[in-house]
Amino acid sequence: MQDLRSLRHTCPSSQLKPRQSPRTPSCPGARVKPSRPSCSKLSNVPRKAKDAKEARKQDSLDERILSGEFTTPPSWRTQVINALQSLFGNLPGGPGRGIALALAKEGRKQRAADRKVMPEATGDIREIVGQPVFLPLYKLFTIYGKIFRLSFGPKSFVIISDAQLAKQVLVTNAAKYSKGLLSEILDFVMGQGLIPADGDIWKVRRRAIVPALHKRYVAAMVDMFGDCALHSTSTLTKASRGGRPVEMENFFSRLALDIIGKAVFDYDFDSLTHDDPVIKAVYTTLREAEYRSTAFIPYWNFAPLRAIVPRQRRCTEALDIVNTTLNGLISKCKTLVDEEDQEFQEEFLGDKDPSILHFLLASGEEISSKQLRDDLMTMLIAGHETTAAVLTWTMYCLSKHPEYIERIQAEVDEVVGDGKPTFDDIKRLAFTMRVINESMRLYPQPPVLIRRALEEDELDGYTIPKGSDFFISVWNLHRSPQYWDNPEEFNPDRFSTSRPVPNEVTEEYAYLPFGAGRRKCIGDQFALFESVVILAMLFRRFDFKMAANAPAVGMTTGATIHTSDGLLMSVSPRSMPELMQKADKAAEPALKIPQEAVRVA
Numbered sequence: 320m321q322d323l324r325s326l327r328h329t330c331p332s333s334q335l336k337p338r339q340s341p342r343t344p345s346c347p348g349a350r351v352k353p354s355r356p357s358c359s360k361l362s363n364v365p366r367k368a369k370d371a372k373e374a375r376k377q378d379s380l381d382e383r384i385l386s387g388e389f390t391t392p393p394s395w396r397t398q399v400i401n402a403l404q405s406l407f408g409n410l411p412g413g414p415g416r417g418i419a420l421a422l423a424k425e426g427r428k429q430r431a432a433d434r435k436v437m438p439e440a441t442g443d444i445r446e447i448v449g450q451p452v453f454l455p456l457y458k459l460f461t462i463y464g465k466i467f468r469l470s471f472g473p474k475s476f477v478i479i480s481d482a483q484l485a486k487q488v489l490v491t492n493a494a495k496y497s498k499g500l501l502s503e504i505l506d507f508v509m510g511q512g513l514i515p516a517d518g519d520i521w522k523v524r525r526r527a528i529v530p531a532l533h534k535r536y537v538a539a540m541v542d543m544f545g546d547c548a549l550h551s552t553s554t555l556t557k558a559s560r561g562g563r564p565v566e567m568e569n570f571f572s573r574l575a576l577d578i579i580g581k582a583v584f585d586y587d588f589d590s591l592t593h594d595d596p597v598i599k600a601v602y603t604t605l606r607e608a609e610y611r612s613t614a615f616i617p618y619w620n621f622a623p624l625r626a627i628v629p630r631q632r633r634c635t636e637a638l639d640i641v642n643t644t645l646n647g648l649i650s651k652c653k654t655l656v657d658e659e660d661q662e663f664q665e666e667f668l669g670d671k672d673p674s675i676l677h678f679l680l681a682s683g684e685e686i687s688s689k690q691l692r693d694d695l696m697t698m699l700i701a702g703h704e705t706t707a708a709v710l711t712w713t714m715y716c717l718s719k720h721p722e723y724i725e726r727i728q729a730e731v732d733e734v735v736g737d738g739k740p741t742f743d744d745i746k747r748l749a750f751t752m753r754v755i756n757e758s759m760r761l762y763p764q765p766p767v768l769i770r771r772a773l774e775e776d777e778l779d780g781y782t783i784p785k786g787s788d789f790f791i792s793v794w795n796l797h798r799s800p801q802y803w804d805n806p807e808e809f810n811p812d813r814f815s816t817s818r819p820v821p822n823e824v825t826e827e828y829a830y831l832p833f834g835a836g837r838r839k840c841i842g843d844q845f846a847l848f849e850s851v852v853i854l855a856m857l858f859r860r861f862d863f864k865m866a867a868n869a870p871a872v873g874m875t876t877g878a879t880i881h882t883s884d885g886l887l888m889s890v891s892p893r894s895m896p897e898l899m900q901k902a903d904k905a906a907e908p909a910l911k912i913p914q915e916a917v918r919v920a
């Protein structure tokens with residue numbers, strides 16, 4: 320893999336100099352590492368050699384920035400006009416002055432014309448896909464500013480790192496943009512589900528699904544979050560008794576899977592205590608979706624290769640298992656709906672099964688099994704990986720700030736005590752909520768949003784041709800010094816607890832943890848409540864800190880930000896013996912967290 324040496328700047332405008340001295344967009348203490356190589360050749364390279372190569376790559380971009388390589392000179396026309404203007408302006412008296420004035424006017428016109436050409440970085444795509452893509456994008460943002468084009472051979476992307484431009488694409492002119500590349504990548508797993516769908520299918524499905532997440536449903540889910548979190552404490556208790564550290568990313572991934580399975584189709588994966596073919600199939604499918612979003616040759620589009628390449632064969636088998644399971648759940652729920660005499664009304668909540676699937680079937684809407692499966696699969700993925708990533712990075716941020724853990728514990732002791740948080744308690748767990756809001760600022764999941772222009776548009780004075788692909792860098796927005804004081808600092812108090820929970824509107828589109836506009840996340844409340852309940856339940860019962868010999872925490876990315884080597888923490892019970900006895904009684908005996916299915920790719 321090359322370093323970024325071939326990235327060339329071709330911006331003609333002098334307006335686009337770096338706005339600040341460039342620096343590495345580091346998370347507090349986190350180490351940046353390349354994602355697992357998508358090219359099998361690299362997997363034999365010894366780890367140290369790979370690390371050294373990565374370090375050289377980082378250094379070389381920094382050095383090149385500092386050397387001024389990316390500093391944007393004026394276009395040659397502007398340079399010639401400037402030179403002539405100064406020549407004639409220095410002639411004593413006579414026509415020289417008049418010519419200099421005319422040149423000054425021409426210079427102004429030329430500079431305006433320069434500004435119309437979008438700044439452009441060109442390079443080799445392997446330089447970007449070899450590492451979490453949002454990191455080089457941050458560096459390029461410090462050079463090229465709020466909007467620039469990133470080109471690799473014939474392919475190019477417009478990168479947006481500005482709140483008002485993001486608002487224009489996501490909200491004001493949303494009808495002019497589709498999910499583009501994302502739909503292509505996710506088609507094999509989500510089909511026409513809500514995330515990749517566009518046009519009329521998206522409109523119809525959004526209208527059908529959003530009402531399912533009504534207030535009564537979310538309140539019922541809050542209770543279920545508490546049950547699942549309590550169940551998970553047996554795993555932590557067992558680890559703490561055995562003096563064994565817990566890999567928290569794996570732990571949260573499985574806890575979130577258990578929750579979303581129940582919430583969406585009333586299926587108990589119980590993945591924290593066992594592995595089975597369905598769980599393995601779900602993870603194989605998820606990892607394949609991530610792999611496809613970072614690999615740069617879509618060889619799987621050729622049917623013969625899908626049949627030959629082992630990982631593609633495994634993926635097809637996994638999809639079969641997941642689809643068969645979903646079909647089984649759909650027909651079971653259909654039978655339930657046929658047999659029950661519960662009337663469907665607004666805020667419908669199934670007595671025996673409060674899931675979204677039950678709501679959708681009970682609503683009586685005509686829908687094909689394939690569409691229903693696409694919807695369920697979409698929500699399974701959307702609601703699982705994201706929440707697990709948010710909890711993992713929140714834990715990581717907290718591990719650096721024991722003082723905030725103490726504040727969460729004090730709040731939970733006062734508001735919740737030994738029980739499970741209720742819907743009404745959540746408002747009063749305001750500091751815990753701000754911790755999550757702040758962690759989502761530093762580690763947005765996903766870190767970039769993808770769009771494609773369906774028709775010509777104009778952004779910041781630039782003409783955007785139809786078909787242009789966009790990355791809206793939420794990572795850049797959330798760490799931009801233009802919008803945030805000390806943007807790299809983890810500081811939950813930047814969001815006051817006496818103000819509403821921060822969102823895209825309160826923060827004027829500089830904060831987009833759930834996107835914005837018509838494609839905004841439908842599970843935002845669900846996910847925030849879920850995260851608050853889990854943190855409250857765990858911190859009431861345990862203390863967490865980084866394990867003594869934990870590997871440094873690095874980042875890799877697919878759809879969300881993963882750790883490169885896990886988040887290894889030691890867990891110990893808080894010194895409240897009577898509480899731990901109660902927790903032990905409530906929870907079932909634990910097996911160790913199954914490891915093998917989580918890191919398949």
Ligand code: HEM
Nearest residue numbers: 513514701702705706709764832833834838840841842846
């Ligand atoms: C902390 C957890 C979550 C985060 C950070 C998150 C983030 C997001 C973001 C940023 C988008 C917008 C994507 C875009 O504009 O391209 C989105 C869309 C979506 N999310 Fe979430 N999400 C979370 C949890 C959930 C949950 C729990 C569900 C389901 C119960 C869910 C279902 C969806 C769906 C269906 C969409 C597509 C909406 C549409 O296009 O109309 N998400 N999510």
